[in-house]
Amino acid sequence: MNDIKVGLLGFGTIGAGVAKLLLANAEHIKGKLGTNLVLKRIADLDITTDRGVAVPEGVLTTRADDVLTDPEISVVIELIGGYEPAKSFVLKAIENGKHVVTANKALLALHGQEIFAAAARKNVEVLFEASVGGGIPVLSAIRGNMAANNFSTVFGILNGTCNYILTKMTEEGADFAPALKKAQELGYAEADPTFDIEGVDTAHKLSLLLSLCFGTRVTFSDIYCEGVSSLTATDISFAKEFGYRIKLLAIGKLDEGRIEARVHPTMIPQNSPLSDVNGAFNAIRFTGDFIGPVMFYGRGAGMDATASAVIGDVMDIGRNLLAGIGRRTAPLGYLDESMRTLTIKPMAEIVSKYYLRFSAVDQPGALAKIAGALGDAGISIESMIQTGRSTGDAVPVVIMTHEAGEGAVQKALAVIDASDIVTEKTHLIRIEESLD
Amino acid sequence: MNDIKVGLLGFGTIGAGVAKLLLANAEHIKGKLGTNLVLKRIADLDITTDRGVAVPEGVLTTRADDVLTDPEISVVIELIGGYEPAKSFVLKAIENGKHVVTANKALLALHGQEIFAAAARKNVEVLFEASVGGGIPVLSAIRGNMAANNFSTVFGILNGTCNYILTKMTEEGADFAPALKKAQELGYAEADPTFDIEGVDTAHKLSLLLSLCFGTRVTFSDIYCEGVSSLTATDISFAKEFGYRIKLLAIGKLDEGRIEARVHPTMIPQNSPLSDVNGAFNAIRFTGDFIGPVMFYGRGAGMDATASAVIGDVMDIGRNLLAGIGRRTAPLGYLDESMRTLTIKPMAEIVSKYYLRFSAVDQPGALAKIAGALGDAGISIESMIQTGRSTGDAVPVVIMTHEAGEGAVQKALAVIDASDIVTEKTHLIRIEESLD
Numbered sequence: 039m040n041d042i043k044v045g046l047l048g049f050g051t052i053g054a055g056v057a058k059l060l061l062a063n064a065e066h067i068k069g070k071l072g073t074n075l076v077l078k079r080i081a082d083l084d085i086t087t088d089r090g091v092a093v094p095e096g097v098l099t100t101r102a103d104d105v106l107t108d109p110e111i112s113v114v115i116e117l118i119g120g121y122e123p124a125k126s127f128v129l130k131a132i133e134n135g136k137h138v139v140t141a142n143k144a145l146l147a148l149h150g151q152e153i154f155a156a157a158a159r160k161n162v163e164v165l166f167e168a169s170v171g172g173g174i175p176v177l178s179a180i181r182g183n184m185a186a187n188n189f190s191t192v193f194g195i196l197n198g199t200c201n202y203i204l205t206k207m208t209e210e211g212a213d214f215a216p217a218l219k220k221a222q223e224l225g226y227a228e229a230d231p232t233f234d235i236e237g238v239d240t241a242h243k244l245s246l247l248l249s250l251c252f253g254t255r256v257t258f259s260d261i262y263c264e265g266v267s268s269l270t271a272t273d274i275s276f277a278k279e280f281g282y283r284i285k286l287l288a289i290g291k292l293d294e295g296r297i298e299a300r301v302h303p304t305m306i307p308q309n310s311p312l313s314d315v316n317g318a319f320n321a322i323r324f325t326g327d328f329i330g331p332v333m334f335y336g337r338g339a340g341m342d343a344t345a346s347a348v349i350g351d352v353m354d355i356g357r358n359l360l361a362g363i364g365r366r367t368a369p370l371g372y373l374d375e376s377m378r379t380l381t382i383k384p385m386a387e388i389v390s391k392y393y394l395r396f397s398a399v400d401q402p403g404a405l406a407k408i409a410g411a412l413g414d415a416g417i418s419i420e421s422m423i424q425t426g427r428s429t430g431d432a433v434p435v436v437i438m439t440h441e442a443g444e445g446a447v448q449k450a451l452a453v454i455d456a457s458d459i460v461t462e463k464t465h466l467i468r469i470e471e472s473l474d
Numbered sequence: 475m476n477d478i479k480v481g482l483l484g485f486g487t488i489g490a491g492v493a494k495l496l497l498a499n500a501e502h503i504k505g506k507l508g509t510n511l512v513l514k515r516i517a518d519l520d521i522t523t524d525r526g527v528a529v530p531e532g533v534l535t536t537r538a539d540d541v542l543t544d545p546e547i548s549v550v551i552e553l554i555g556g557y558e559p560a561k562s563f564v565l566k567a568i569e570n571g572k573h574v575v576t577a578n579k580a581l582l583a584l585h586g587q588e589i590f591a592a593a594a595r596k597n598v599e600v601l602f603e604a605s606v607g608g609g610i611p612v613l614s615a616i617r618g619n620m621a622a623n624n625f626s627t628v629f630g631i632l633n634g635t636c637n638y639i640l641t642k643m644t645e646e647g648a649d650f651a652p653a654l655k656k657a658q659e660l661g662y663a664e665a666d667p668t669f670d671i672e673g674v675d676t677a678h679k680l681s682l683l684l685s686l687c688f689g690t691r692v693t694f695s696d697i698y699c700e701g702v703s704s705l706t707a708t709d710i711s712f713a714k715e716f717g718y719r720i721k722l723l724a725i726g727k728l729d730e731g732r733i734e735a736r737v738h739p740t741m742i743p744q745n746s747p748l749s750d751v752n753g754a755f756n757a758i759r760f761t762g763d764f765i766g767p768v769m770f771y772g773r774g775a776g777m778d779a780t781a782s783a784v785i786g787d788v789m790d791i792g793r794n795l796l797a798g799i800g801r802r803t804a805p806l807g808y809l810d811e812s813m814r815t816l817t818i819k820p821m822a823e824i825v826s827k828y829y830l831r832f833s834a835v836d837q838p839g840a841l842a843k844i845a846g847a848l849g850d851a852g853i854s855i856e857s858m859i860q861t862g863r864s865t866g867d868a869v870p871v872v873i874m875t876h877e878a879g880e881g882a883v884q885k886a887l888a889v890i891d892a893s894d895i896v897t898e899k900t901h902l903i904r905i906e907e908s909l910d
Contacts, residue, residue, distance in 0.1 A: 059764050063622055069689065069812030070621050070804075167619050173765040175619035182618060183603050183611035183786030185506055186499055253505065311771065314747060328495050329609040329772060329782040335747065336768035346765040350619030363797040368506075376505030 041074040042356050045105030045136075047127055048117035049082035049098070052141060052168070054089035055341030056115060056348050061091065067349070071356050075349070079105045106130045113355050115348060116140040125149055132156045132164070137358075139351040141168035141344060144233075147242035147258040150249070154369045161364035165351035170243045171196060171320045173343030174336040175350060180250045180324075181371040187326030189251040193473050194288040196243040198318035198338040199234035200266050202226045204274075204284060204303075205316045213271045226318060236265035237286060237301040244288035248299055251324065252292050253372040254380040256299055262385050264302035273395060273465060276436050277305050279423065280393070283313040284467065296383040305393055305469040312473060325474050386445035391420070391469040394439065394447075396454065397432035397462045398424075404459045405435055411457075415450035417442040432461040438469070477510040478792045481541030481572075483563055484553035485518035485534070488577060488604070490525035491777030492551060492784050497527065503785070507792050511785070517541045542566045549791050551784060552576040561585055568592045568600070573794075575787040577604035577780060580669075583678035583694040586685070590805045597800035601787035606679040607632060607756045609779030610772040611786060616686045616760075617807040623762030625687040629909050630724040632679040634754035634774040635670035636702050638662045640710075640720060640739075641752045649707045662754060672701035673722060673737040680724035684735055687760065688728050689808040690816040692735055698821050700738035709831060709901060712872050713741050715859065716829070719749040720903065732819040741829055741905040748909060761910045822881035827856070827905040830875065830883075832890065833868035833898045834860075840895045841871055847893075851886035853878040868897040874905070 044060070046053055060067070060077045067075050077097065085098040099105070105114060106127060114131040116138060118124040124145050129152075131138050138157070140146070146153065146166055157164045167177050171194070180189075195201055199221060206217040218235065221227035233239045241261040248256040266286050277284050282305035291298040306313050311333055315321040320338025325331050337343035358366050368374065398404040405424060412419060423436045439447070451464050480496070482489055496503075496513045503511050513533065521534040535541070541550060542563060550567040552574060554560045560581050567574050569592070576582070582589065582602055593600045603613050607630070616625075631637055635657060642653040654671065657663035669675045677697040684692040702722050713720050718741035727734040742749050747769055751757040756774025761767050773779035794802050804810065834840040841860060848855060859872045875883070887900050 055764075059622055063624065063763070066624055067622060070808055072809050173620075174768060175615045178619040179611045179615060182790065183614040183783060184609075185789050186495055186503055186782055186785040188499065188502055309750075311747075311750060314745075314750070326782065327499070328491075328778045328785075330776075330779050332610060332770075332772035334768075334770055337766045340766075342764045343766050346622055346762065347619060349622040349764075353621050354618065357802050361797070361799040361802055363799055366793050366797055372505055373508050 041076045042112060042359055043076050043078040043110045044113045044115060044352060045078055045108060045111040046080040046115045046117065047102055047105055048119065049080050049085070049089060050117065051341045052344045052348070053080065053082070053117045054091050055345035056117065057091045057093060059345040059349050067353065071353060071360065073360065075352060075356060078111055079108060081105045102127050106134060111136060112359055113137045113139060113352050115352065116142060119144070121145060121148065128153055129156055132160050132162055135160055135162060137163045137355045139165050139348055139355070141166065141348060143169040143239070143242040143246060147245040151255055157365065157369065158374060163355050163358065163365050164369045165354060166246070167351050168344045168347035170246050171322055171334065172336065172338040172340060173346040174320060174322065174334045174338070175347065176322050176334045177246070177250060178350070179334070181367055184326060184329055184332070185371055187329050189324055189326050190292050191325045191474065192247050192251050192290040192322065193312060194244065194247060194322040195285050195312060195315045195320055196288050196338065197234050197240045197286060198320060199227045199231060200240070200286040201315065202318050203235070204266060204286065207269070207271060207274050208283060211271050211275065214267060214269055235267050237263045240286060240288050240301045244290060244299060244301055247288070247322070248290045248297060249370045251290060252297060252378070252380060253370065253376060254297065254378045256297065256382070260299055260382045262300040262302070266303055269303055272434065273467060276393070276395065276423070280438060281308050282306060282469065283308055285312060287470065289470065293383065295380060297380050298383050298388055300385065300388070303467050305467055306473065307471060310473055323473050331474050386448065388444045389441050390444065391441055391471065392439045392447055393467040393469060394437045395465040396435040396437070397460050398435045399459055399461060400431060400433050407457070407459045408435060408454055411450050411454045412437070412439070415446040417446055417450060477512045478548060478795055479512050479514040479546045480549045480551060480788060481514055481544060481547040482516040482551045482553065483538055483541055484555065485516050485521070485525060486553065487777045488780045488784070489516065489518070489553045490527050491781035492553065493527045493529060495781040495785050503789065507789060507796065509796065511788060511792060514547055515541045515544060538563050542570060547572060548795055549573045549575060549788050551788065552578060555580070557581060557584065564589055565592055568596050568598055571596055571598060573599045573791045575601050575784055575791070577602065577784060579605040579675070579678040579682060583681040587691055593801065593805065594810060599791050599794065599801050600805045601790060602682070603787050604780045604783035606682050607758055607770065608772065608774040608776060609782040610756060610758065610770045610774070611783065612758050612770045613682070613686060614786070615770070617803055620762060620765055620768070621807055623765050625760055625762050626728050627761045627910065628683050628687050628726040628758065629748065630680065630683060630758040631721050631748060631751045631756055632724050632774065633670050633676045633722060634756060635663045635667060636676070636722040637751065638754050639671070640702060640722065643705070643707060643710050644719060647707050647711065650703055650705055671703050673699045676722060676724050677737045680726060680735060680737055683724070683758070684726045684733060685806045687726060688733060688816060689806070689812060690733065690814045692733065692818070696735055696818045698736040698738070702739055705739055708870065709903060712829070712831065712859070716874060717744050718742060718905065719744055721748060723906065725906065729819065731816060733816050734819050734824055736821065736824070739903050741903055742909065743907060746909055759909050767910050822884065824880045825877050826880065827877055827907065828875045828883055829903040829905060830873045831901040832871040832873070833896050834871045835895055835897060836867060836869045843893070843895045844871060844873070844890055847886050847890045848873070848875070851882040853882055853886060
């Protein structure tokens, strides 16, 4: 069998990892595929920076078309990231009959439908294992061996930057700003960390998980998204007192034909398996109707782990090429005609337990007024802490509610926050007791 | 496309789960495959017992040949278990050009080579996801998206019966016998639990993991195997004091071309992710050269979870049938000609930390003699507990060693156990500090 020729778009950190893996494990890969995976061309605007990989001469090019129009190249790996020119390149690769492997969650979360439709027309695969959970082979498991299941929930810790920051805050009692600074110094956070810390990256990944798990198209804008930048050491410390840890959690639930799709800081019990997922690690937990609860854990980012997922996808396509077939599985696991239209449950209708931290004025009756406003909205209180710790004129009052509707909670907080019994906007963190 | 017809051999608990899944999720499966998976025949010697599944008329038969020779059936699911007649049936199915899905780890651990060779000749798949880790899609991940990695270690909690018993012993301070009795009452352990509690089942599963991870044939007899039946509440309690939990761990390591392959009770740190795997759950942890550490967690047994893995395999084969191809991936991930011959490291040459519990005679100098014998063998002591707790004439002395060779430890114990300073055979439990 002839070699399988691969082209790479984007020679940044992940691209270098892919090149490194293909060179280092060439024999290993051949021992499984029976043929060589050859990295024929790498296109990047910058081909002078040393990436630490000994790329053979003639491989590097500044012209994407050297990859996209090369008739020998059957698989194009897109690692440019972002929307353009990544989207145009991916569509052109598909148009030219090439299979595509990408780690670009942002692109797929926004333009997946268009890209998948193009791939269906040309009978080529679009695989994207590296886009969610770094090296963790979670998407291929949903499309693959877990395919017989109807899933009811999916929970994920999907952003290493946020998780690193929250781990630091938890371990060291640090506030957000210094923890972010440390993450930036260590290379765990980018100079502009907005996409990571505001939950955008996590929401992109959740949109893909939801589409694969529930067989419906969920785009980024459908997902409620709240980041970690407003979390404080105080909240982390209170969470501990109540037996919780705070994680930026991606949450997907299928409830009577409607989907909950949300990303926000979430308190989860300290003895929950996801609460031990620390630093730059990721984990994804599902419940399927037959498999029950199942969890995957591993490195959520990094050049090596991500390269593992990328090349795993390329090898999967390689097996198809060797067998002489085109697309074997639809990108989302479901055939196009089987995709469902499910509505997203509005945030006001979700039901959760809540952690509410009020900055109450330090005077008699404040607590009663807060409790009264909650009671008026039908929200019942599970427990309460009022400490002596005063911050300026205010005293922190923490209330953990029983399950309540988000709409009622927001309504009560609007009343309280507009009153003179609190000195600042109330901090709200949702609680997930069970991850099944 | 025509329906895909499936035949089932063995209508016990797992067989009933498979039938239940195929009936319950028929539409869901069709939405992914684009065609029906039809359970055409079920063969079992007992077709009168009610399995709680409404099997359509004409499906049940007592003759395996009704499955094995039916030209319409393209996939045979073997859920009989054990060696014969399972082996003959599997070989006959292959001979007749049928793809095979099995959950039979015992069969594959002993006769895998013969079965895989037959399947290669006939260009059919033999898939066995359900044989390791119940529903957890771990084998398909090794063969699939993680395929680019060279693995260096694999650790597994692979037997729900043992793990349930150890969890009970840990939580309730129970001794082995009452914990086993409870497990039997609850259906977690069989009337004859030997295969489970003596580690045989775990070793069967480890042999398959090792073959997939390291590309070499490891049969059951290559694996050192020690069960949980000699563990006592005393050892569990000491483990806690030192910050460990005891698990029946399957251990595979690749070390300079030699394989460590062993199953034995193992102390692992309480903060290790595997230490939280309780009850009937399973988990498998790997380290690959690119993916780094990765862990899978889920239900290791049970009719529903196991059926998820079985039907996942059938759907995988279904995609091949729909694409008009035969075998797409070798059963162990490696092509036959790429399989390596690696030697197994003898137990005497492994290096580990050890927990040693001596029943020392209650007289001056006993401790010095024990420490002296260890010192003579070059074994250095990390910590020691001698409590007042006496058991009859003896006082328990617990020594945690630094890393030492198993050969030296066994030699020292032979000297000590033959002496008059101890009243019974010394209890030895190996310690794994790091699971990477």
